[in-house]
Amino acid sequence: MENQKATVYIGMTIDILHHGHINIIEEARKHGQVMIGLLTDAAVADHKRLPYLTWEQRKKIVENIAGVVQVVPQEEWEYGPNLRRYKPDFMVHGTDWLEGPLAPYRDSALAALNEYGGKLIEVPYTRDVSSSAMAEQLVALGTTPDIRRATMRRLLSSKPLSRFIEAHNPISALIAEHARAEVGGKVRQFDGFWSSSLTDSTARGKPDIEALDINSRLANISDIFDVTTKPLIMDADTGGKTEHFELHVRSMERLGISVSIIEDKCGLKKNSLFGTDVCQTQEEIEPFCEKIRAGRAARVGEDFMIIARIESLIFDKGVNDALRRAVAYAAAGVDGIMIHSRKKAPDEIFEFAKQFRNSFPNLPLVSVPTSYNVVTEEELEEHGFNIVIYANHLMRAAYPAMQKTAQQILRHGRSLEVDSELMSIKDVLELIPGTK
Ligand code: SPV
Ligand code: MG
Numbered sequence: 286m287e288n289q290k291a292t293v294y295i296g297m298t299i300d301i302l303h304h305g306h307i308n309i310i311e312e313a314r315k316h317g318q319v320m321i322g323l324l325t326d327a328a329v330a331d332h333k334r335l336p337y338l339t340w341e342q343r344k345k346i347v348e349n350i351a352g353v354v355q356v357v358p359q360e361e362w363e364y365g366p367n368l369r370r371y372k373p374d375f376m377v378h379g380t381d382w383l384e385g386p387l388a389p390y391r392d393s394a395l396a397a398l399n400e401y402g403g404k405l406i407e408v409p410y411t412r413d414v415s416s417s418a419m420a421e422q423l424v425a426l427g428t429t430p431d432i433r434r435a436t437m438r439r440l441l442s443s444k445p446l447s448r449f450i451e452a453h454n455p456i457s458a459l460i461a462e463h464a465r466a467e468v469g470g471k472v473r474q475f476d477g478f479w480s481s482s483l484t485d486s487t488a489r490g491k492p493d494i495e496a497l498d499i500n501s502r503l504a505n506i507s508d509i510f511d512v513t514t515k516p517l518i519m520d521a522d523t524g525g526k527t528e529h530f531e532l533h534v535r536s537m538e539r540l541g542i543s544v545s546i547i548e549d550k551c552g553l554k555k556n557s558l559f560g561t562d563v564c565q566t567q568e569e570i571e572p573f574c575e576k577i578r579a580g581r582a583a584r585v586g587e588d589f590m591i592i593a594r595i596e597s598l599i600f601d602k603g604v605n606d607a608l609r610r611a612v613a614y615a616a617a618g619v620d621g622i623m624i625h626s627r628k629k630a631p632d633e634i635f636e637f638a639k640q641f642r643n644s645f646p647n648l649p650l651v652s653v654p655t656s657y658n659v660v661t662e663e664e665l666e667e668h669g670f671n672i673v674i675y676a677n678h679l680m681r682a683a684y685p686a687m688q689k690t691a692q693q694i695l696r697h698g699r700s701l702e703v704d705s706e707l708m709s710i711k712d713v714l715e716l717i718p719g720t721k
């Protein structure tokens with residue numbers, strides 16, 4: 286007999302709804318009125334990839350499932366806070382948390398239930414369905430420009446620090462899309478891609494001086510988008526002439542790029558890591574603000590972001606100059622600030638971040654720790670950074686291996702000696718879905 290008075294709590298993410306979810310809900314219905322604690326983006330983001338659907342979209346699905354009486358947000362991966370808040374008579378969970386990385390969450394949920402006399406009901410885990418297999422299917426399903434573009438704002442509102450890595454072609458992007466490492470029971474992944482002017486130019490054998498035209502950059506990104514689903518931040522160099530930038534904003538936005546970062550330089554741009562060793566010029570504040578305003582006005586929707594990259598530290602002009610510029614760029618309406626540095630230690634960007642955060646508690650802040658690579662993500666997060674970009678590392682990993690291989694083949698007059706260091710043909714064939 287259904288006990289209509291009792292409340293039964295289930296914590297769920299429900300991205301792709303499957304029969305495993307329904308099995309649990311059906312079991313819960315036998316014990317009373319079902320309340321779903323629907324995990325928010327922020328609750329999920331710390332442990333795995335953001336759900337494909339937004340919280341509101343998932344809520345719409347869940348509240349229409351027979352037997353579900355109420356849907357409430359579960360803001361943490363832990364069940365305890367909601368159990369203490371709603372004090373349901375029962376909580377239902379699959380047996381998949383009896384051992385392994387989820388076991389500590391069972392212990393803390395039980396502790397919360399015991400405080401007020403709630404009961405735990407465990408239902409056998411549905412074996413023929415796996416959320417991680419589903420996640421792979423999501424990748425196969427692909428995405429749309431609108432969904433991909435909007436993911437950046439979702440990341441910013443659900444993660445303190447998002448992690449981006451350079452991708453200069455589709456294969457490097459595939460590696461970045463799928464790379465994962467389990468650390469402390471959580472799965473770490475890259476949140477998206479950086480389209481670097483340096484590595485894009487290098488991949489085409491050209492210098493990093495804005496020599497690649499926008500169509501060539503966008504064609505490369507379009508190829509990357511053909512085989513991936515994660516969001517992309519584009520290094521748009523100086524943005525070019527303001528009138529051109531307005532047009533390029535439209536093209537970037539339409540393709541599904543989430544962010545365009547433009548740097549405050551003018552004239553012939555050189556790579557920032559050269560610093561003052563080469564002749565390059567920092568743009569005046571007002572014309573750069575005008576470019577920001579024009580770019581913002583050119584956008585069709587709110588999701589596409591323009592972030593200003595401040596080069597004062599590259600030009601050895603000091604933190605105060607950088608801060609003065611940050612204030613002006615923020616007033617021009619920019620969606621975030623990237624502070625660049627070529628120092629070995631992160632001290633100057635920490636100093637900048639400290640003062641910046643006093644005036645701008647919420648404006649996204651971006652770090653590119655190429656030269657100050659001693660810094661950890663944890664430290665960046667502590668200092669108020671929201672995005673970390675590993676700007677050139679996949680390219681720098683790949684090409685020394687090619688140089689070495691070419692040299693070894695020349696030296697030995699055959700390829701046998703270098704073969705053991707190469708990816709096997711079998712692995713090459715298995716790398717790309719659909720090759721067989
Ligand atoms: C890039 O990756 O192209 C950048 C970052 O702009 S840096 O090379 O450090 O200038
Ligand atoms: Mg660049």
